[in-house]
Amino acid sequence: MRRLLPHPLLTLTLALLWLLLVNELSAGHLVLGAVLGWLIPFVTSPFWPERIRIRHLPTLLHYLGILIVDIVRGSFHVARLILRGPAHLRPAFVEVPLALRTDLAISLLANTISLTPGTVSAQLSGDRRTLIVHTLDTGDTDALVAEIKQRYESPLRKIFETGDESC
């Protein structure tokens, strides 16, 4: 089963995306989407060394909700900062110590940071324990670090690394 259907979640996602792509819901495209959804992961499975396991789906959905809200919020925040002008900015680099261990989770955290209010993840340390983040305007760097860890890192940890056990 594992060999024949290496990534069932991906298969589902791809089939769905196929329907989005063709913009059409028909029997033919359902079949085609299913076939592609199976075939592409099958062909590309060597590129996916570790199986992505969602350990806690509700957290994921909650996380996505937060993300969307934060993106919108962040964008308005940045827009305001830009319109106010460069003179009022207090940019800073902050170091976020990481509790996450898997590359996927770290990468998703980095992406989340970059998409949300005024922060861009700039550098991951070689030991993958620290993420350097650039922030556009901040007064309190420690508070920022704490917010990142609480708001994004711990749900990600729950979704991809620990699941229910540690939470």
Next chain:
Amino acid sequence: MEALIALVIGVLTAGGVFLALRGQTFPVVLGLTLLSYAVNLFLFVMGRLAIGVPPVISAAAEGYTDPLPQALVLTAIVISFGMTAFVIVLALKARAELGNDHVDGLAHEEDR
């Protein structure tokens, strides 16, 4: 609009020509790339300019632009891509064989 497109083609050609006449391989490659943009645009607009009428047959279409130059340009783009790739690698090969990146393999002060 036609004048603007003609101007664009002219500028691309001029830039391409100027760079193609340089003495080192890299700008020559850039020049050839610009020239291929220029000629692809030129070939394309030989079907005249038309907005919002892509040559895809549909009931809703208000008309179609001339599809043939588009097909020709597609072929031309692919061919010039192959050619550009070849000349880029050849530039490297020449760099390895001639010892520098001058098109004639000359040291800088010997530039002809």
Next chain:
Amino acid sequence: MTLFFAVLTPFVGAALVALVSRLGRAHSAWAAGAVTLAALAWLLPLFPLPFEGLTLVQQQDWMPALGLNLAFRLDGLALLFAGLILGIGLLIVLYARYYLSERDSMGRFYAYLMLFMGSMLGIVLSENLIQLLIFWELTSLSSFLLISYWQHREEARQGARMALAVTGLGGFAMLGGFLLLGHIVGSYELSDVFASADHIRAHPLYVPTLALILLGVFTKSAQFPFHFWLPHAMAAPTPVSAYLHSATMVKAGVFLLARLYPALSGTPEWFWLVSGAGLATLLLGAYTALFKHDLKGLLAYSTISHLGLITLLFGLSTPLAAVAGVFHIINHATFKASLFMAAGIIDHEAGTRDMRRLHGLWRFMPYTATLAMVAAAAMAGVPLLNGFLSKEMFFAEAALISESLVGGWLLPALVTLAGALAVAYSLRFIHDVFFNGEPVDLPKTPHEPPRWMKVPVEILVVLCLVVGVAPAFTVAPLLAVAAAGTLQAPLPEYHLALWHGFNPALVMSLVALAGGALIYLARRPLTDWHERGLGRVDARVVYNALLQGTFALARGVTRLLDNGSLQRQVFFMLAAALVLGVAPWLAGGTPLTGDRDGLPLDAVSLTAAGALIAATFATVRWHRQRFVALVTIGVVGLVVSLIFVKFSAPDLALTQLSVEIVTIVLLLLALYFLPQHGAPERKPARAWRDGAIALAAGGGTAALAWAVLTRPYDTIAGYFLENSVPGGGGSNVVNVILVDFRGYDTLGEITVLALAGLGILAMIDGLRLAAPSRDDGGRSWDPDAHPAIMATLTRLLLPLALMVAVFILLRGHNQPGGGFIAGLITAVALIVQYLANGAEWTHQRMPSDSHPLIAWGLGIAALTGAASWLFGYPYLTSAHGHQHWPVVGDFELASAMAFDLGVFLVVVGATLMILLQLGGLHSMPRIKKEKS
């Protein structure tokens, strides 16, 4: 075709002779003799014909439409020359057998000799003038081989090249002359030419025709001022000299004078040109011969002089003079051949030809000396020998002509002077060599030559004597038939005898004999005077100057144009394009702007175009900051795709976008190994010039685009729009054109791509490039080769990108997309994996060899096209139709889709091959090293 076979025999024989030389030295001599006899055997049965007053013409079609046929002619003149060529040829074969040394290759010598003999035979037996010219040039070529036979000697090589150059010049001129003659007559056949003699002489092209032909004649027969090559040709082995300069090569010129005499002679132009050159040559040759210290040099100039004499005779344009000319051809051949052979014997036995060292040889070789003295006497025109007879006829003609000329006394005086000079140099030949004291340190002690070496000389000397004593019983019939063949008319009244009574000719002969003796006696002061003055003048200097001038000119012009600079080539190309593109407009009459209405401008377009123009300028301005130039050219590509989008070409936009990125990746890959900053311009003026060219080119294309865009046009586009769905089974007309209407173009296009991949692979194979360990700013590279965040997320993107590729591929026939774009998307998606995760990581996960992709792709595309053969349709005929599958439903299936799949595979394969080869340039050698 007997005559043809006779001519062919020596050519075939040449190969035979070369082959048998492997069996032994003498074999090739025997074979050469046999070949000569065989050629003679073809001709002998035909020899009676001219004596019966018949002319034999044999013809075989070759290029009949052009008037060039294999046509041979045997008349009196041809008979005489064929006899001389083969007869003397036979004697030369015999003589050379003993002359050549152990070191000389017999096979090569005789093979060349046979080639030459065949060529000569071809000249004299030709009926067709162009064919004659072919053989004429063959004599030049084969004589080149003969003269340069002793190839290790500088003078042999130079002499051969000089002979070839000078006679080659004449040959090319003569080709022109013959073409004109053929143009005038309407045929190249001699019979037709003779029949049109009056027409020729009256034709406006007569003078150029004559001049061109005479140039050929004069160069070949070493007439002044083209005489200088002949002495240098003496670097050849003496048998060659004996053959070439007595009976054959140089006689080809006078043969041609005789041959064309009926058609061209009798005009003032002929008279002045021919006899003028002849007289000058006669005098110059005789004068120079007197002062030559080299035995062969003396004979060479004597030959020049006698050729002048014969030319002068033909120039006089009277039938009798022509007869005398023919007679002297015979006589000169016999005595000159024997003299050369004698000189060869002396050289062979004494080891030198220098007359300042050769004295008193009478004591060592009395028999040879006797033969040489007789022959030399014939050359001097001493009575009882053949030379006397023809020379007396010559004097008589000169005297006769002088009566009808203004200042006519000059001609007899000059020819008598020439006669005296001939006597003087003949005397010198005899007296200096055989008497005149003791030899001066000769390399060898001379003695008589081997028996068979003397036989040819004996035969020739006996001929001189017999003809001289009893011409009427010996040479008369031959002369008559040859003269008749020359004149192509009834013979004039003449009488061959020793004694014609006391007449001006006899007086001239006697004056010449006496004067010659006097000149010889005064030779020392004369020699001093000569060597201070005229002796320093050498026509060869002019020749060499001309030759060097030609070489210098050639080098100069070539270097001026071709300096090995690519920039110049591109400049020429662009300049040519400008000239060609602008020229038609100069005539006026065509307005630049047509009367088609244009589209209105809008702000977005203006901004985008502004960005494109600015980015182009930036690329040009910053082309030395190469990375920046890459970014700016990226903008150009982006705006170009926007233009495609704007003007209803979504397929183009997609293609342009994908190609753009792959190109940038390629350029980045290359930039790693190139300097990241270009060197500054060294010649500012060059930039201005190029700027001007660039502006002109830009203006030109803009004007061209404007001119077309403002004009209406009719196009075949309607057909594609109408037939795309019903005929091609697709609603994306551009795609249907690509895979169906013009699928053949696409087949070619993917072949180009495959070729690019394969060519690049072949080019990179074994290439080693040093990878810079620091960037241009001196910073070492970031140690993190594959940033984790990039690596993880690009892996996530791969399935997504592949699905997009499939989507684009499948819908291409009906909506924007298709195999090409899908292929590029796939390739890019895979390349990103290399970018993000590294080559090693990626190679472990997918096959790295793209060959199968290209082979399958090309194969599928090509075979899809061929499938239509099975149904009797032309290549690439498509089929399409509706399919209905359960659950899936209705869908359209077209063979063009298979073709597009082929396109897809080739694009993926070739793009990957190109990028990975380039990407592996640095790491490849490392991996190889680890393996070994």
Next chain:
Amino acid sequence: MNGFAHLPILPVVWPLFAGVLLLALRRAPLPVQRGVSLAAVLALLPLALALIDATADGSHLVYKLGNWVAPYGIVLVADRLAAWMLLTTALLAGFALLYALRGIDQEGRHFHVLFQLQLFGLNGAFLTGDLFNLFVFFEILLLASYGLLLHGGGRLRVKAGLHYVVINLVGSTLFLFAVGTLYGVAGTLNMADLAVKLAATPAENAALVQAAALLLFGVFALKAALLPLYLWLPAAYAHTSAPVAALFAIMTKVGAYSILRVYSLIAGGDAGPLAGLLDAWLAPLALATLALGMLGAVAATALRQQVAYLVVASVGSLLLAFGLGSADAVAAGLYYLPHSVFATAALFLVADSIARGRGRLGDAFESGPAMPNARVLGGLFFVAAVAVAGLPPLSGFLGKFMLLQAALDTRLTAWTWTVVLATGLLGVIALARSGSLLFYKTHGRDDAGTQVAPTTAALAPAAGLLLLVAGLTVWAGPASDFAAAAAAQLQAPQHYIDAVLGEAAAGDAR
């Protein structure tokens, strides 16, 4: 459609199939690859002969690719001229490949694939009846030629290759500008249709189409190596490997062919702004090319460079014949074309053997060691030199004779004669000097270890090419008759146009 109906496409796709097969066989044993390659090339000969036979009666074989009717689809048109070019190519390719098989094919990768695809490009260019398709096949043959040119690598080869590639890229750009303009005015790409449409061009578009047609001429002139666009040739031909240089003997002829083909159609009639378009350009430039090419041959410092310049000179002669324009002159050119291809190719092969025979010195014009097997090599050189110099009795002379004769009725008689005859002499002088230097002026020391004696396998292809020259000489009658017939066919373009477009008129769409 009977079996022969597919004849025109076969010489094109055959090498393509062979190329793909060879690509698939890239790991197969060498003899297998070579065998397939050679067999594929040899098979082109009967195809070409069949085309000669099929077109001999003056018919145009029109092949509708994809069964789309002209001018909408692409058509192949086989006439005498196309068949003539195909035959020349097939013969040349066989001998060039044979020479490569002595090991040169292993000096780099994919030689045989590139070789086959080169033939694909060449044959496609000779047969197409569509102007844009001509561009596509130009690109195929160019890219294949880039690969072949660089095959084996080396400093001078790479430099020459870079120049060749860049200048041709500029040329390709120009091609597209020209084709684009023609399409923008006439709205079609089929050459026959273009001929019809352009002849009817109104006066207000005259200069526009003339400019486009002249730009196109510039492109062809570059490929053909016409002054001043020949500078790429000497280095490229002199520095590539011998079999490639030999094969390239046909490359310049593609340009010459295109000039003949395209302008006999679009400028061949009496009407329209293009009538007689090239009269003012082609012949004078060809004369200058001939002169400068021959001067280059005189100035050359190495044999292969000299031969390359002789190729330039031969281009001059050829285009002169085409430029004079009369049926006789074109016939002379067409007769001369295969001759010059075979002769220069043979000389390139001989030059390679000479260079190998002289060791380190190569083919430089300097006194060197005596060559092993110099007698045979010298003989071949002599014959090849006679052929290339256009000396009697070989076909080069006959071609020159035809040309001079044809020039009699033109306005350039004096110029043609002077230049042709004078350059003939220069050629003789130059080649006599080379031969004398290479074969005669030897010094005793030999360069043992670096000198390679020519084997029979090395000499046979050159000898074979020279036999072709001899064949052209012996059968000059039939050959020149065919050339004259081909020229006559070109002089009457209406037949071509009718053959291509006639079926459109008949309404046989699909």
Next chain:
Amino acid sequence: MLITVIPIAYALVTLALALSFWRLLKGPDAPDRILALDTLYVNTIALLVLLGIHLGNAIYFEAALLIAMMGFVGTVALCKYLLRGDIIE
């Protein structure tokens, strides 16, 4: 309403294009230029989407999709070059 909104949107996006391009020319550092190019790509997507709505033709969607993909690849490659020189190693 769309009729008034779309020109305004065009104007804003066009201005965005111009500003991004200005940054691309201005630099001063290579990352600035790459960022500007990347932004130009995204601006272009916006422009295409607008064009699609304006002309009522969904045919420009693929171009937008492709720009999204290709723009990313370009940016990654350019950054990788700055970081490592060798982009495929």
Next chain:
Amino acid sequence: MTDILLSLLILTGAAFTFIGSLGLARLRDFYTRLHGPTKATTLGVGCLLIASALYFSVRDEGISLHEVLVTLFLFITAPVSAHLLAKAALHLRVKSLAAVPRQRGEPHEPAE
């Protein structure tokens, strides 16, 4: 109603697109400039894409959701690009208004 929503989305999208680029043009160091395009522009395009989806769904009376794909793509890639750009800028020591942390973040050894 749809029209108003559509107009709002379009205007918001265009405005964010503009503001993102404005930030790019206006801010004073690379790191601050990076924020504009990364967020504002992404959201801007997102709004426009949603507008497009809405527009075509309403017009063609069927759902048009393929725009979601572009949005998804952008939201995955834009942060990666931003991260790489920041990384490159740090590597090149591009001038920064904020104090650049001691390069502890740099790995000690190559990843492979």
